Amino acid sequence: MFEKMDPEKVIVCRCEGITLADLRDGIERLKINDLEELKRIYRCGMGPCQGRTCEKVIKQVIQEFSNNEVDIGSYSYRPPLVPIKFEELANVEANDVT
Amino acid sequence: MLPKTADIVIIGGGINGTSLAYYLAKKGIKNIVILEKNFVCSGATGRCGAGIRQQWGTPENTSLAMEAVKLFETLSEELDWDIEYEQCGYLIPAFTDEFADQFSKNVRMQKKLGLDVSYLTPQEAKDIVPDLCVDNVRAATYCSTDGGGNPLLTTYAYAHRAKELGVKIHTKTEVTDITVSGGNITSVVTDKGTISTPMIFNAAGGHSQEIAAMVDIDLPINSYRHQILVTEPVEHFFDPMIISFDYNIYFRQVKHGSILMGCSDTSEKPGYDTTSTLDFIKDITTRSIKIMPKLKKLNVLRQWAGLYNVTPDAMPIIGDVADVGGYFQAVGFSGHGYMLGPKVATLMAELIADGKRDEIIDRLSLERFKSGNITVDSSVC
Numbered sequence: 500m501f502e503k504m505d506p507e508k509v510i511v512c513r514c515e516g517i518t519l520a521d522l523r524d525g526i527e528r529l530k531i532n533d534l535e536e537l538k539r540i541y542r543c544g545m546g547p548c549q550g551r552t553c554e555k556v557i558k559q560v561i562q563e564f565s566n567n568e569v570d571i572g573s574y575s576y577r578p579p580l581v582p583i584k585f586e587e588l589a590n591v592e593a594n595d596v597t
Numbered sequence: 598m599l600p601k602t603a604d605i606v607i608i609g610g611g612i613n614g615t616s617l618a619y620y621l622a623k624k625g626i627k628n629i630v631i632l633e634k635n636f637v638c639s640g641a642t643g644r645c646g647a648g649i650r651q652q653w654g655t656p657e658n659t660s661l662a663m664e665a666v667k668l669f670e671t672l673s674e675e676l677d678w679d680i681e682y683e684q685c686g687y688l689i690p691a692f693t694d695e696f697a698d699q700f701s702k703n704v705r706m707q708k709k710l711g712l713d714v715s716y717l718t719p720q721e722a723k724d725i726v727p728d729l730c731v732d733n734v735r736a737a738t739y740c741s742t743d744g745g746g747n748p749l750l751t752t753y754a755y756a757h758r759a760k761e762l763g764v765k766i767h768t769k770t771e772v773t774d775i776t777v778s779g780g781n782i783t784s785v786v787t788d789k790g791t792i793s794t795p796m797i798f799n800a801a802g803g804h805s806q807e808i809a810a811m812v813d814i815d816l817p818i819n820s821y822r823h824q825i826l827v828t829e830p831v832e833h834f835f836d837p838m839i840i841s842f843d844y845n846i847y848f849r850q851v852k853h854g855s856i857l858m859g860c861s862d863t864s865e866k867p868g869y870d871t872t873s874t875l876d877f878i879k880d881i882t883t884r885s886i887k888i889m890p891k892l893k894k895l896n897v898l899r900q901w902a903g904l905y906n907v908t909p910d911a912m913p914i915i916g917d918v919a920d921v922g923g924y925f926q927a928v929g930f931s932g933h934g935y936m937l938g939p940k941v942a943t944l945m946a947e948l949i950a951d952g953k954r955d956e957i958i959d960r961l962s963l964e965r966f967k968s969g970n971i972t973v974d975s976s977v978c
């Protein structure tokens with residue numbers, strides 16, 4: 500499905516601007532087909548949505564370009580699930596500080 | 598498929614295991630196998646703040662870190678991979694007279710070892726980081742050649758170059774036992790099979806004491822959860838890593854623009870828990886705003902935790918041991934194993950491949966705890 504697409508033009512992770520070319524580099528040159536490892540090298544899945552938008556597509560890309568059936572894994576989602584400001588998290592006393 | 602035999606089995610696919618594999622392979626050692634129970638970089642290395650500082654409280658930590666910096670300066674070139682190493686400096690403000698005094702002693706020791714470090718007035722600290730609130734700062738120390746790197750890229754670069762040199766990396770493979778016969782290592786047992794080997798290298802990070810226990814070595818080490826967060830990327834507004842031992846906090850704006858921020862929690866009990874807590878982010882955001890009010894407006898993106906593998910003197914335990922032939926280790930980095938790992942790996946590769954024993958290996962061996970005469974590095978957080 501991705502084979503015929505221009506790898507430089509297809510964005511697989513919008514938050515971090517990661518292209519299909521980046522992912523293919525990891526899968527084909529570095530021979531890495533673990534979702535968590537690719538995330539740590541290329542940052543796909545490290546954006547504000549924590550990979551909720553790109554996980555499915557990235558898994559499909561890994562399946563397509565890895566030679567054998569692989570155990571891809573899943574992203575680990577970390578708190579907070581949505582971005583929160585320091586001043587909203589900090590204790591009230593701290594808000595007195597200017 | 599696991600190989601049946603190996604010349605050396607390295608346990609742990611973090612910075613210590615992968616860099617050792619690379620330096621050993623570069624020296625021509627064959628049949629090197631790395632066993633990693635999860636994936637490469639899944640332990641402390643992939644979770645760390647990745648600061649690289651030379652401003653330590655003991656000569657051992659200081660001189661090792663100075664050597665490590667020399668190595669990091671050319672590491673991207675050596676591995677042909679940009680590991681995002683930068684010498685952005687470390688600024689360490691003291692908010693109490695006690696720390697100000699301690700820092701002036703530290704600086705004297707560090708200068709004696711040849712480190713270019715300065716003892717600053719609060720205003721001089723503010724000149725370096727204009728957004729720092731220096732109202733209660735007594736003094737600060739600064740070293741411009743300190744800095745940081747990207748721990749993920751560093752580890753994957755070592756792993757990739759090691760693989761090119763023939764090293765086999767088996768992930769999702771957990772070491773469950775090690776057999777010893779006649780005082781020498783004979784094999785490593787895993788959940789995927791057994792490998793015969795005359796040598797093992799314990800680079801298991803927060804689980805190093807469990808690996809040592811498999812060969813009846815009792816390490817004076819405990820693991821502690823250490824939490825950290827990252828903010829959204831914002832325009833660059835300060836250069837150095839800032840650490841405060843008074844506030845027990847460190848933070849740095851990395852190349853990508855986000856700020857990494859962590860702290861030690863002295864109430865943390867020894868253990869292997871790496872869950873994140875709400876208390877941590879409430880507490881650290883509160884404290885950091887006091888040091889740098891501008892942080893208020895930033896968004897926290899993610900928080901996570903990893904294990905500090907801590908020794909009684911906050912210095913690593915490296916080298917071989919008297920009782921078990923073929924057992925080597927680089928463990929107990931006490932929160933500074935990313936910066937020291939690669940240098941320690943070069944020393945360990947010389948020991949294992951060439952039989953060359955640098956004097957620092959003896960000073961940091963397990964034996965040092967037998968005398969009971971240790972000097973603790975208190976410049977940790």
Ligand SMILES: Cc1cc2nc3c(=O)[nH]c(=O)nc-3n(C[C@H](O)[C@H](O)[C@H](O)COP(=O)(O)OP(=O)(O)OC[C@H]3O[C@@H](n4cnc5c(N)ncnc54)[C@H](O)[C@@H]3O)c2cc1C
Nearest residue numbers: 609611613634640641642645646648772802903934935936
């Ligand atoms: C939040 C945080 C911030 C930090 N900040 C810094 C910093 O700014 N600068 C710095 O220099 N250091 C820092 N550190 C410390 C640094 O991360 C560690 O000292 C260093 O990464 C240790 O590397 P390692 O390779 O020894 O261990 P790890 O990276 O933990 O690797 C050990 C590996 O062994 C594997 N393993 C364990 N048991 C087994 C088994 N039985 N079988 C197979 N595999 C096994 C684990 O899965 C793991 O991947 C920080 C640590 C944390 C947690």
Ligand code: FES
Nearest residue numbers: 512513514546550
């Ligand atoms: S799209 Fe990949 S992290 Fe948001």
